[in-house]
Amino acid sequence: MAKFTKKSKTSQEIPTAALPDIIFMLLFFFMVTTVMRENTINVKQKMPDATELRKLQRKSLVSYLYMGEPKNTVLYGDEPKIQTNDVFIEVKDVILWVSKEKDKLSENERDQITIAFKADEDVKMGLISDVQLKLRKANALKVMFYVRQIADI
């Protein structure tokens, strides 16, 4: 009867030589998918819930408009404000901002500019509709409301 408990001569360690490769693979995935945030958002952003979301067709045509109560209420008060890029603007400045955003696009795409509303759910409709009226004046008629997707039932 042969001995079953034979001492193996092969090493018991798991080879870890390929570990860096695997990690690098993951690393590259995240490096490629990462989008660095271009500007700091100074308003509260708790999006409302919705189910009927649609994908944006072209991201290059989108300009973002942030609305909400300022995070720094001591400095800016607690009235909801509009933020574009890095600055707070007033409702009356929306037209100017839209024309600046339109200038960034090529001439044949200017009518297709999409304004994305990233508004806090506590913002009142008064502000939203004032902004919308200005957008209509500025002839930027495509609007997208950013919302938080909840599962469809």
Place this chain on the structure above:
Amino acid sequence: MAKGRREMRGIDSSSMADIAFLLLIFFLVTTTIANDKGLTLKLPPHPDDKEDIEIKFKEKNIFKILINSSDKLLVENEGLDDPKKIRQMVKEHVLNRGANPNLSESPDKAIVSLKANRGTSYKMFIAVYNECQGAYYDIYAERAGVTNKRWREIASDLGNPENKAIYLKAREGIPMAISIAEPN
């Protein structure tokens, strides 16, 4: 001495994994997966830019939704507590085809009118608007024989001629007529 040098020929790469891990964790933490989805809306031109054309609509063709400043709903002159019920009501209104004398005459004449107050919260407005759009998407999806989710994918990608054909066929005769009045 000479023997030791020969053993150190290769660079020790065991800590490479640690460095890669460090970078990986950095990117994991800073990554925000960009989402480019939302509710779409096409605004009408500015009221000053075009002359006022008086168009008369029959009262029964308009499905009225009002939201007041304390987020209370008034749908077809009756109070409603749950905005999710609007979806079914809109569908019934649009696809009535003259069956119920209080609802629309035909799908192409049906209008959903949504009016909020200046004090209405954005959250409530989105909830109601979501249901109105959802009702139409449900109708289109059913006509196209796809799910609501698939329909929205089709509608977002009209560059594809196949999708465009499905899109136009499903929407034929049923325009998405959601009118958002300026709040008072």
